[in-house]
Amino acid sequence: MGNAYQQRLSQQMPSDKVEDVSRGLRWVFQNIERYGGDTSQMLLMGQSAGAHLASMLLLEHALLEAKHLTKGSKEEADNWSVKDLKGFLGISGPYHLQKLGPHLASRGLYPGIMTHMTGGDLLGCSPEALLQQDDWKAFGARAADLLPPIHLFHGDRDKAVPVWSSVHFAGALKDAGAKQAVLDVRKGMTHTYPVVEGPMKRHDPQVEIILPMLFGPGAEKRLETTPTLPPMANPRIIDAAGVVSPF
Template sequence: MENQGDTAHLLARVSTLPTLPSIPYSNYQRRRKPSSKTKSTIYNQGSFSREIGHAAAETYLITRLSFKLLSYLGLGYRWITRFLGLALYAMLLMPGFIQVAFYYFFSPLVRRSVVYGDQPRNRLDLYLPAKIDSPKPVVVFVTGGAWIIGYKAWGSLLGKQLSEHDIIVACIDYRNFPQGTIGDMVEDVSQGISFVCSSIADYGGDPNRIYLTGQSAGAHISSCVLVRQAIKESRGETVSWSTSQIKAFFGLSGAYNLPNLVDHFNNRGLYRSIFLSIMEGEESLQKFSPEIMVQDRSSKAAVHLLPHIILCHGSSDSSIPLDSSKAFVDTLHRVGVQAELILYDGKTHLDLFIHDPLRGGKDDLFDCIVAYIHANDKEALAKDAMAPPRKRLAPEILIKLARRISPF
């Protein structure tokens, strides 16, 4: 899956999309037309050479990282069976995934691979409403993927749905393991949030209405970023963005206390040795556990800088137990943070994020996020109420089969 992410990034680099009239022209690059056939030939040759060089560099990187990851994984039975299960899972849901992929690659409303930093994975995708006649609320989304197979395009279904309700979505990519460890992931996401806070107005977004959302490993990473940022601000450190710019945090099926989950992940195929390598050693588990971080005495002033935190979790989630969100909410209440838990009875790890959206029609999680963001906008709420039912993207029988063999 890491290979697929880098390949998709390469494809995104060599594609172009038309510019929307409502978006400032200065934000996009346009190749200047050559003035003669000779110049055109030289330009095309140079461009082709650059693309070949980039492809070679990407291929080398992917190959090197794949072998490095294989050296960590070995020939473990659990991860091999889960990889095969993931492949079958993707095949079953391919009818829906193809439709979303077509939108992702060909919609003029998607701005792919906007650069926010100098690392190879420092890119983000923007999903824009069809009409931007006023500053729109913004959702910054951090995808999951077990800290290993995360990729920004995984958020395309969420981006499509929210943008249809006049919400701009920024899906942040970040270095995965073994290209980076948890410290690199946190740094990347923080830098991506900083870019959104400072630049989203250029794309029609409202910098005063930014909401942070993460799913699974993405919920863990983004919650770490949020708590660490609050700690920095409380100590008077120089920061490039402020937690006050985040109106709320939505954590979907996240992990917030790593020491409590090491054995659980090990039993599910994310072996202890690999997990500890991702998290930079056992001694670092606590400093990358938001539930533990907010209880530290030195963080007493920081917790009051945190925004409203809303954690969503399915009761039948076997990848990350429901207790992870329950315990974090209880801890947040004890330290004085406004937080709530929304429990979805019978939902699994991917029901809320993939299966329910693919079914179309009513989507409880999606409706909850939209209602919260539009709570003080009567016009937007009225428009939401009149919106047509969401289209089904995959047959129910395929969704049920995929749900049964899902490795997550």
């Protein structure tokens, strides 16, 4: 997997979404200080498909770096390191595409769409499955040491991506040696609550997670002292929308 990732990078294949994310992250590392940012305060996060792509990048890049270190290479892996990230936040992510197929079929959806999207390589494009590959078995211990703190967030009422997706991935990460992997399952939350219903009700669980990851203990006080704003719509209407939503 690491060799394939390195090859795709060298070929500059813009259609590969994981490499798109890598190039974007590399650009931010190289340019954030020009805009007043701090490279030591960078957090990688994604929701749904974004969580899938970001987690693929995180694991593939850690594996690539581990291979460089094992071989004693002085060349940096794509000019940035996963160990420099403050953390990774994955929200409602599909982390094993092959396992997700039956769920999609049970909801009347066409699971073959994922086969088309991945070129038929469902396992090769699944973060959880990557941890079972021969490359990870060979270099995974060193790769796991490079990983930043990982926080996997999922609502237990998620209809689009079942909560077991994050549960299984969190377990696989710990079994693979990730020392800072946290599973955060929220009762009553749907797939879209963290990005739609919650913010509309002036409740943003993403910010509640991000601030402590970035600023450490005491960050919660920033939330407590933030002025409370009224909901963007009638809370009952927002709740009703969450119930009828297919997600």
